Amino acid sequence: MREEVLVPINFFEQLNQVATQISEVSSINQYFSIGSETAKVIFAGDPSLENCLGSALSHLQLPPKKEDLTIYCWSNQAPFHINLPFLKEDYQEQGLLKGFNNDRFYAAFQHGAASFVFYDRQRSIGYYLINTPEQIPYWEQSFPFKNIFHWRSEVSSLQLLHAASVAANAKAVLISGNSGSGKSSTTLSCALAGMDILGDDYVLADSEKLRAYSLYGYAKINLDNRKRFPSINSFVAPVSKNQEKALVSLNTGLKGKLISNSPLKAHLVPVITNSTVTTFELIGKEHGMRNLTPSTMFQLPGLQKETFQKCSLLTKGLPTYKVHLGSDPLEVGQAIAAFVTTL
Amino acid sequence: MRFITLNSEKIVSDKFDMETIVVNLFTGSYYSLKGSAIHIFNCLEFSSHTTSTLKNYFVDLTEEQALQIDSLIEQMLSENLLLEQTQSPLIGQENIEKVNYQEISFEVFNDMQELILLDPIHEVDAKGWPHENKEG
Numbered sequence: 001m002r003e004e005v006l007v008p009i010n011f012f013e014q015l016n017q018v019a020t021q022i023s024e025v026s027s028i029n030q031y032f033s034i035g036s037e038t039a040k041v042i043f044a045g046d047p048s049l050e051n052c053l054g055s056a057l058s059h060l061q062l063p064p065k066k067e068d069l070t071i072y073c074w075s076n077q078a079p080f081h082i083n084l085p086f087l088k089e090d091y092q093e094q095g096l097l098k099g100f101n102n103d104r105f106y107a108a109f110q111h112g113a114a115s116f117v118f119y120d121r122q123r124s125i126g127y128y129l130i131n132t133p134e135q136i137p138y139w140e141q142s143f144p145f146k147n148i149f150h151w152r153s154e155v156s157s158l159q160l161l162h163a164a165s166v167a168a169n170a171k172a173v174l175i176s177g178n179s180g181s182g183k184s185s186t187t188l189s190c191a192l193a194g195m196d197i198l199g200d201d202y203v204l205a206d207s208e209k210l211r212a213y214s215l216y217g218y219a220k221i222n223l224d225n226r227k228r229f230p231s232i233n234s235f236v237a238p239v240s241k242n243q244e245k246a247l248v249s250l251n252t253g254l255k256g257k258l259i260s261n262s263p264l265k266a267h268l269v270p271v272i273t274n275s276t277v278t279t280f281e282l283i284g285k286e287h288g289m290r291n292l293t294p295s296t297m298f299q300l301p302g303l304q305k306e307t308f309q310k311c312s313l314l315t316k317g318l319p320t321y322k323v324h325l326g327s328d329p330l331e332v333g334q335a336i337a338a339f340v341t342t343l
Numbered sequence: 344m345r346f347i348t349l350n351s352e353k354i355v356s357d358k359f360d361m362e363t364i365v366v367n368l369f370t371g372s373y374y375s376l377k378g379s380a381i382h383i384f385n386c387l388e389f390s391s392h393t394t395s396t397l398k399n400y401f402v403d404l405t406e407e408q409a410l411q412i413d414s415l416i417e418q419m420l421s422e423n424l425l426l427e428q429t430q431s432p433l434i435g436q437e438n439i440e441k442v443n444y445q446e447i448s449f450e451v452f453n454d455m456q457e458l459i460l461l462d463p464i465h466e467v468d469a470k471g472w473p474h475e476n477k478e479g
Contacts, residue, residue: 093459284359298455298459
């Protein structure tokens with residue numbers, strides 16, 4: 001059994017056959033604007049998949065049109081079941097599957113999200129395979145298909161970034177930082193102050209044209225941080241047991257609004273302080289590079305050298321500011337809005 | 344004789360105004376090089392060297408400065424940013440432009456390693472679906 005599918009092209013052929021079969025029986029097709037391309041996502045079989053994994057992209061929805069990228073998404077259950085040929089020793093760092101990544105194909109298991117993602121460069125088709133919809137964690141709903149979008153960006157100057165982006169008057173800034181750095185709180189503060197939002201956790205950016213593109217319409221906030229943002233409680237998705245963060249829909253209700261893209265003017269590195277007033281300090285671009293690039297490189301499987309180079313190009317093209325965050329979220333948002341308009 | 348060269352297969356790097364940033368693709372560690380560490384890294388980018396030939400790129404090194412260069416090379420070797428070779432052609436050093444030594448800074452950041460060393464797969468079920476070890 002293992003020998004028959006060891007060649008990646010044979011496995012991907014099987015994958016494509018099963019995806020095609022299941023989508024012919026039952027599917028919901030959605031079209032989304034991803035960067036400057038159109039992605040057709042085929043939620044096959046279980047209709048709950050579209051609600052679970054499509055909502056983060058709903059602000060990018062398009063009418064049906066010729067797609068540049070196709071993504072099949074389905075639950076690997078009988079009768080449309082594919083035998084997974086991977087042995088436990090095939091699972092490598094970042095979930096990459098040994099022997100199944102080459103000049104044409106990408107293949108990875110998403111640790112924690114209990115899903116497989118595959119991408120065929122030649123056909124421009126991604127496959128997102130889950131065991132059961134109940135196993136999809138809440139956070140995966142906030143950035144579905146990110147590995148496929150990452151792999152797709154190889155053919156362009158686009159780069160998926162582990163960063164937030166907000167804008168005012170058609171001027172956008174990147175906000176980078178690891179978990180706990182104040183990135184999400186800053187983004188929500190900006191939304192409360194009426195700034196436009198492109199994303200909270202991941203955004204696409206054109207490293208040559210210095211433009212940010214929105215990808216996902218959710219922000220995440222630590223549960224014990226919600227009391228700082230009482231006005232957003234009505235937009236917070238229900239929180240289940242063992243969930244350490246809440247999902248906040250950026251599509252509904254906030255004063256700021258999601259926009260699809262905007263030119264980038266600066267890179268902000270937030271720092272939590274005890275100050276009452278938010279201040280801005282111009283710093284070397286190397287600080288922005290260190291804040292943005294390693295977490296982007298190692299959150300996403302594969303293409304590490306390309307990711308480094310695109311992040312470097314982007315970082316060198318933008319002035320970097322350290323933002324000493326004030327304690328009042330509304331003041332933070334208003335200060336950033338005022339600062340961005342001066343760029 | 345020990346020659347050293349950049350471990351180009353395993354690292355990526357770029358130069359900024361006052362700093363060179365290097366990332367080890369296999370461990371997730373990343374590094375900040377400042378001062379004369381930048382010049383040493385640049386020299387190694389174009390040729391293999393011995394620590395002695397690297398020191399020739401600097402004007403009138405003190406004993407302490409020479410020891411700092413030795414220490415930097417050992418740290419970079421231990422972080423697998425450099426490779427040792429037993430044989431290598433040396434570039435001619437007759438016309439090299441010597442520079443003044445600047446205090447070396449070599450910082451190591453390991454906060455990305457947990458992203459690489461995620462839960463290993465401990466078993467695969469009959470359908471081929473993996474199960475992660477939830478107990479670590």
